[in-house]
Structure formats: structure tokens, C-alpha cells
Amino acid sequence: MFRENTSLSGSDAVCTGSSYTPSKLDRAIAEAQTQLLSLQNKAGYWVFELEADCTIPAEYILMMHYMDEINEEIQAKIANFLRTQQGVDGSYPLYKGGAGDISCTIKAYYAMKMAGDGIQALHMVNARKWILAQGGAAKANVFTRIMLAMFEQLPWRAVPFMPVEIMLLPKWFPFHLDKVSYWSRTVMVPLFILCTYKVKARNPRKINVVELFVTRPDQEKNYFSHVKTPLGKGILIAERMGRLMEPLIPGFVRRKATAKAQAWFTARLNGYDGLGAIFTAMVNAYEAMDYLGLPADHEQRIVARAAIDRLLVIKDDTAYCQPCVSPIWDTGLAVLALQEVDSYEGNPRTRQALSAALHWLAAKQLQDEPGDWRIQRPQLAGGGWAFQFGNSYYPDVDDTAVVALALLRSEDQAFAEHIRRAGVWIAGMQSKNGGYGAFDADNTSYYLNHIPFADHGALLDPPTVDVSARCILFLGKLQNQHQEYRAVIDNSIAYLRKEQETDGSWFGRWGTNYIYGTWSVLTGFENAGVAKHDPGIRKAVVWLKSKQRADGGWGEGNNSYHDPSVRGEYVASTAFHTALAVLALLAAGETGCSEIEAGVVYLLKNQQPDGCWQDDSFNAPGFPRVFYLKYHGYDKFFPLWALGRYRNGQHAG
Numbered sequence: 001m002f003r004e005n006t007s008l009s010g011s012d013a014v015c016t017g018s019s020y021t022p023s024k025l026d027r028a029i030a031e032a033q034t035q036l037l038s039l040q041n042k043a044g045y046w047v048f049e050l051e052a053d054c055t056i057p058a059e060y061i062l063m064m065h066y067m068d069e070i071n072e073e074i075q076a077k078i079a080n081f082l083r084t085q086q087g088v089d090g091s092y093p094l095y096k097g098g099a100g101d102i103s104c105t106i107k108a109y110y111a112m113k114m115a116g117d118g119i120q121a122l123h124m125v126n127a128r129k130w131i132l133a134q135g136g137a138a139k140a141n142v143f144t145r146i147m148l149a150m151f152e153q154l155p156w157r158a159v160p161f162m163p164v165e166i167m168l169l170p171k172w173f174p175f176h177l178d179k180v181s182y183w184s185r186t187v188m189v190p191l192f193i194l195c196t197y198k199v200k201a202r203n204p205r206k207i208n209v210v211e212l213f214v215t216r217p218d219q220e221k222n223y224f225s226h227v228k229t230p231l232g233k234g235i236l237i238a239e240r241m242g243r244l245m246e247p248l249i250p251g252f253v254r255r256k257a258t259a260k261a262q263a264w265f266t267a268r269l270n271g272y273d274g275l276g277a278i279f280t281a282m283v284n285a286y287e288a289m290d291y292l293g294l295p296a297d298h299e300q301r302i303v304a305r306a307a308i309d310r311l312l313v314i315k316d317d318t319a320y321c322q323p324c325v326s327p328i329w330d331t332g333l334a335v336l337a338l339q340e341v342d343s344y345e346g347n348p349r350t351r352q353a354l355s356a357a358l359h360w361l362a363a364k365q366l367q368d369e370p371g372d373w374r375i376q377r378p379q380l381a382g383g384g385w386a387f388q389f390g391n392s393y394y395p396d397v398d399d400t401a402v403v404a405l406a407l408l409r410s411e412d413q414a415f416a417e418h419i420r421r422a423g424v425w426i427a428g429m430q431s432k433n434g435g436y437g438a439f440d441a442d443n444t445s446y447y448l449n450h451i452p453f454a455d456h457g458a459l460l461d462p463p464t465v466d467v468s469a470r471c472i473l474f475l476g477k478l479q480n481q482h483q484e485y486r487a488v489i490d491n492s493i494a495y496l497r498k499e500q501e502t503d504g505s506w507f508g509r510w511g512t513n514y515i516y517g518t519w520s521v522l523t524g525f526e527n528a529g530v531a532k533h534d535p536g537i538r539k540a541v542v543w544l545k546s547k548q549r550a551d552g553g554w555g556e557g558n559n560s561y562h563d564p565s566v567r568g569e570y571v572a573s574t575a576f577h578t579a580l581a582v583l584a585l586l587a588a589g590e591t592g593c594s595e596i597e598a599g600v601v602y603l604l605k606n607q608q609p610d611g612c613w614q615d616d617s618f619n620a621p622g623f624p625r626v627f628y629l630k631y632h633g634y635d636k637f638f639p640l641w642a643l644g645r646y647r648n649g650q651h652a653g
Contacts, residue, residue, distance in 0.1 A: 031611030044360030048633030090126025186276030274307030383421030434495030435463025469524030476527030504539030575613030
């Protein structure tokens with residue numbers, strides 16, 4: 001908790017006894033605004049780098065060797081990047097400052113060896129020692145073992161049995177594609193083909209990693225020692241029986257299933273944005289096309305590879321591959337930040353930039369295109385937005401709420417129909433428990449997280465606090481004109497109340513973590529009309545204030561996903577978390593409190609010469625505990641948003 005005697009007093013001073021003045025606040029906002037505007041694409045959108053752990057760039061090198069399509073220059077730059085990311089103990093973490101992860105370390109090691117790094121090089125020795133100390137490559141996760149099987153480094157019995165005939169299972173069967181998340185579907189369908197036919201990587205240089213195994217791969221008997229639950233063990237027995245019966249599957253059934261899998265992912269290839277617009281699905285589809293006989297000059301294959309290459313971030317000496325891109329999300333949040341600032345200033349340049357961004361966003365709205373979300377809501381009219389430049393099968397509920405709110409706040413009647421469609425779609429995507437998933441309604445077959453394939457625990461897309469809160473953030477602004485949304489909002493509020501932690505915080509599924517979740521809910525409650533004296537809000541405010549650090553800022557690490565006892569805590573403050581905390585407290589009616597004012601002082605002190613802020617930490621999970629992200633835009637628009645909201649509150653008071 002913040003304990004320094006630093007305060008802000010009204011509009012006459014930003015920090016009593018310091019050099020900060022209202023002009024300092026105005027200058028800070030102006031500099032951040034100018035920098036953010038300078039980063040806008042001439043088409044109207046913003047898109048910032050989206051960085052993941054070293055798994056993705058390592059997999060790009062592995063893909064090149066799988067296909068025997070090796071670009072030496074790109075490979076060298078990615079290898080340079082991988083070397084810079086290694087931990088002091090030789091391992092590779094899932095996020096900066098995190099503990100080493102065996103699967104990420106194995107892939108990084110294999111990729112660097114493919115790039116020409118000798119196994120006696122110090123960084124390779126250190127990585128190998130660390131891997132062996134964890135039990136060796138046999139302890140890798142399912143996805144890593146599938147890769148190793150395709151490169152003939154371990155037997156296929158080391159991976160779950162995933163026959164392509166899964167495509168033919170009826171909807172009532174316990175496992176069906178409709179029961180898993182969009183990212184699981186797009187990754188799994190081409191993977192069924194690769195695993196069923198035990199496809200072999202070309203691996204032209206015959207690079208192996210036999211030195212990473214404690215026990216010879218063909219003699220290892222504990223590939224599924226991670227399966228602990230009775231349900232998981234039962235499914236594992238069923239899988240083994242299925243593997244034994246596989247030779248009895250008629251050839252025509254296998255051909256039919258293969259054709260269905262190919263047709264499924266071909267329909268969703270998504271042009272230059274790629275299958276599901278996510279790297280792993282795109283690579284699996286590209287490799288499956290190759291196995292299925294599409295020649296290198298086939299248009300679908302050319303476009304699929306181009307989609308993958310568009311994810312590369314190439315610099316002078318290094319390169320890495322993004323898991324996807326986030327232009328709709330980045331643009332929506334940047335617009336909300338700039339709208340907050342411009343409500344005070346009325347700057348013509350900002351107004352012009354906002355107009356360009358909003359019209360670009362409006363043109364990206366999805367309407368009556370095919371989409372997997374229609375499986376659960378077949379009668380619902382479309383009206384959502386995707387996360388990426390293009391992903392028509394998979395509009396994102398969270399993005400839709402953010403973009404629709406930005407359009408609504410513009411008060412431009414040109415967007416009235418876009419807002420109407422978004423409201424109808426979001427209201428219709430509510431799950432039975434009152435919450436919202438990111439891409440599907442009622443995607444809650446939790447037992448599937450016990451199957452051996454799901455060792456990552458992220459097979460589903462159930463309702464989450466942060467997405468649900470964003471939906472009422474938007475719908476709350478419509479409720480006066482649309483009374484039909486009141487029941488939807490009330491159901492979401494009831495869901496959010498049930499999800500509040502005993503200490504007053506809320507879990508953040510899509511952003512790190514409890515500070516993000518608490519900000520999401522408090523801002524949603526504000527628009528939904530929940531009273532500021534509400535006990536849940538008061539409890540959240542107490543929790544937030546208790547997590548303020550001595551420097552006036554807030555910070556939270558991804559270790560809170562692994563150990564909830566450290567929720568809301570980190571080794572240092574970050575501009576991102578400080579901005580969220582300030583915004584959350586302002587939404588809760590805490591204008592003028594010393595904690596907010598100290599948070600503003602922290603942001604002013606830590607602004608960089610270019611007008612932005614610099615956070616090195618990863619700030620969001622792709623999947624909690626297994627995959628993390630760094631949104632490079634979060635330390636650019638969230639602090640600006642917080643300072644703008646603070647200034648508006650000062651002048652309103």
C-alpha cells in the first residue's frame with residue numbers, strides 16, 4: 001500500500017511540495033497524445049507488436065526445416081533473438097522474469113541447433129543441462145511431443161491418439177469440435193491429418209536432439225505421467241484401445257474423414273490473414289496442405305505461407321514471429337484513450353485521427369458472414385468485430401464491446417446502425433450463467449480439459465469476468481434507449497458478483513491479472529449504473545488501495561496465475577497497471593483520493609522522452625499458466641487514458 005505523504009490538491013497543483021503543476025499534466029498528456037497519433041497508420045488504424053514467448057519464433061525455424069524451405073537470413077535473425085532471451089539458468093521462460101519452461105526451452109534449443117549452433121556452445125550446454133535436470137524431452141507438453149514425433153525424435157505412441165475420424169463423430173458424442181474453443185478447432189483439425197498419417201518432417205539437415213532425453217525415446221514408458229485424474233486416466237485407456245483398433249478402420253471411412261477435415265479448414269483459410277488468424281493453426285494448415293498434395297505453386301498454399309510470414313517482426317539483427325496481430329483491439333483502445341483526452345481539448349488533429357480510426361473500424365464490422373459462433377446462436381444476426389485484420393468466422397465479443405463503445409462515444413449518427421447491430425449481437429451472445437466467452441456462448445464442457453491432449457488446460461472458451469464486464473460497459477450506455485438490455489445487464493452483474501474474490505478483486509482472464517480484472521469490472525459497473533456505495537465496489541476499492549506500492553504505482557506479474565496469494569503484486573510498478581488502477585478507482589468514485597493522485601504522480605515521473613512509457617513485462621495471458629503475451633501498445637494508450645480521465649475529473653469537480 002502507498003504510504004508516502006504525497007498528494008494532489010484540486011486543480012491548483014498536481015503534487016503539493018513538488019514541481020508538478022497543471023501545466024505539467026497538460027504537457028504530459030499532449031506529449032503522449034502526439035506520440036500516439038504519430039503511430040497511427042495512414043489507413044486509420046493502430047497496430048502494435050504482439051510478442052509471445054520464444055515458442056513461436058522457434059516454431060517458425062522448425063516449420064522451415066519441416067518443409068525444407070529455409071530462409072538463411074531470417075533463420076539467423078531469429079536465432080539471434082532466441083539467444084538474447086535465454087534465462088541465466090539456461091532455460092527459456094513463458095514470460096520475461098518467469099520460471100523456465102521445459103517445452104519452450106526444448107523448442108528454442110532445437111531451433112538454435114537447426115540454425116547451426118553447436119551443442120558445445122555455452123548457451124546450448126546450459127539449456128541442455130536444464131532440460132535434463134527437469135527429466136528430459138519426454139516431459140515436454142503434448143504439442144512439443146507432436147513436433148518431436150514429426151521430426152522422428154520420439155515414437156508416435158508418445159502423443160495422444162487423435163485420428164481424423166474425430167471429424168465424423170456425432171454432436172451428442174462427448175468429444176465434438178463444436179464443444180471446444182475456436183483456437184482449439186483451428187489448431188486441431190489440420191493436426192488430425194498430420195497425426196493420423198504420422199507425417200514426417202523433411203528435416204533436410206537431419207538435425208536431431210537425442211541428447212535431450214534421459215531415457216531412450218523408444219524405451220520411455222511415462223509419456224503420460226501428467227495424467228492424474230480418474231477421468232483423464234479413463235480417457236487414456238480408451239485412447240489406447242482406439243489405437244489398437246485403428247487398423248480396423250475401413251479405408252473409405254478414413255478418406256471421408258480426411259476430406260471433411262480438409263474441407264473444414266479450407267473453408268476457413270481466411271486469405272492473407274490465415275486460418276483462425278493465429279500462427280499455430282496457420283502452420284498446421286500449411287503443413288497439412290503439403291501432405292495432402294497441394295503443390296508449392298498452388299494459390300492456397302502460397303497465400304497460406306504469406307499469411308504466416310506477415311507475422312514476422314524483422315529488425316536489423318534480430319527477428320521474431322508474433323502469434324497473431326491485434327489491430328482491431330489496439331485501435332479500439334487507442335480511440336477510447338484519445339476520446340477521453342479530446343473531450344477536454346477538442347483538438348482538430350485528434351478529431352481528424354479519431355474520425356479516420358472510427359470509419360476504419362466501422363468498415364471492419366462483420367454482419368451475415370458464416371461463423372462458428374452461429375452453431376450455438378443460429379438465429380442471431382451478426383454484428384461483431386474480429387481481433388485481427390480479418391477473421392470472419394471468429395468475431396470477438398470483447399473487441400466488439402470496445403469498438404462499439406468507441407463508436408457510441410463519438411456521437412456520430414453515421415454509426416447508428418453499426419452500434420445497433422453490435423448491441424443485438426452482444427446481447428445474444430450471453431451465456432446461460434450471465435457471463436460472456438470471447439468467441440462462443442456456453443462453451444463450457446469442462447470435462448474436456450481432462451483429456452490427455454488438453455494438458456495446456458485451454459481447450460475451452462467459457463465465460464470470463466473481463467469480457468463480461470466489457471459487455472456491460474457498452475450495453476450500459478444503451479440501456480436508457482433500449483430497455484430490452486436491462487435483463488441482460490442484470491444477469492451479467494449477478495454473474496460478476498458471484499465471481500468476485502473474497503479479498504474484493506476479480507480474476508483477469510485476458511489481461512494480467514487481478515488488477516486488470518478489477519479494472520474491467522469497476523468500469524463496467526460504472527456504465528451499468530451500479531451505485532458507488534455498493535459493497536462489492538467498496539471491497540474492490542479497499543483491495544486496490546492495499547496493493548499500491550511505495551512509489552505510488554501498481555504492478556502485477558504473471559506469477560499470480562500460478563500463485564494467487566501474490567495477486568496484485570510485482571517486483572516493480574508498471575505504467576500499465578498504474579493506469580488501470582487509477583482508471584478503476586476513478587470509475588468507483590474515488591476522485592480526489594490520495595492513492596489516485598499518487599498514481600498520477602507516478603505516471604508523470606515515469607513518462608519517457610518520446611511521450612510514452614516503457615514497461616518491459618508481459619502484460620496478458622494467451623492462456624493462463626501456459627502462454628503469455630506482451631501487448632506493445634498497452635504502455636502507450638492506457639497511461640494516456642488514465643491521465644485524461646483524471647484531468648477531466650479535476651475540471652468537472
